[in-house]
Amino acid sequence: MVRVLVTRPEPGASRTALRLEAQGFQAIVLPLTKTVALPVEASVFPAAVAVAVTSANAVRHAPKALIATLAAxxxxxxxxxxxxxxxxxxxRSVSEGPGDAEALAGAISNELAGKEMVYLCGRVRFPVFEERLAAAGVRFHAVETYDTVRLAYPDEEIVARLSNKPVDAVLLYSAKAAEALSPLNRRPSLRGLFENAEFLALSARVAKALDGVGGQEVRIASHPDEGAMLALLSLPR
Structure with missing residues (x-):
């Protein structure tokens, strides 16, 4: 059975593990990052006509008082x-975008050009969404509700979580996770666990953050979503 290491934060890691197991893979959960709430004031944005959200974490970590001021x-x-x-x-009124931040910016830019909106987001994020909005003349307030921080594990815990057996593939959802994985891959006591693994990255930016994987294979999802990344698992190695 193909052993797949899931590095995304919880609760998403456990959801991904269930999805992998339903497809016949053996999932090993080892989150390399976690999300933490940031202090946010329940500000009022009287001129805002809309809200944009590019990550579920942005609303999960947002204070209820802030959501209440924006909910309508x-x-x-x-x-x-x-x-x-x-x-x-x-x-109360939520529209579902195309699944990609840049595409969402393109979809709402014409409607919101010359207007003001609130953008709920994380401290670590891709700049392209805001760049597209700014280019279209959309004024926005970026409200950072959460941050993504790296997690550290002693070698013994990693060995135990992986049952001291090599993994065949590693799923990488963020640049921070890729940065956290690279030193693990170089530790002498762990090298045998990753040396034959292929690394599957959500985007080129995530893949670029990998350092020290040598000649190991790095594959990039055709679209920045989990489905496209998991599809790589069924391709010939």
């Missing part, structure tokens, strides 16, 4: 999972 505005979510999180948080 049209909410543009990047994709289905984020849209579901926005509805659960209390937004």
């Amino acid at each position: 505005l049209p909410c543009h979510a990047v994709g289905k999972r984020t849209a579901d999180a926005c509805r659960a948080a209390g937004f």
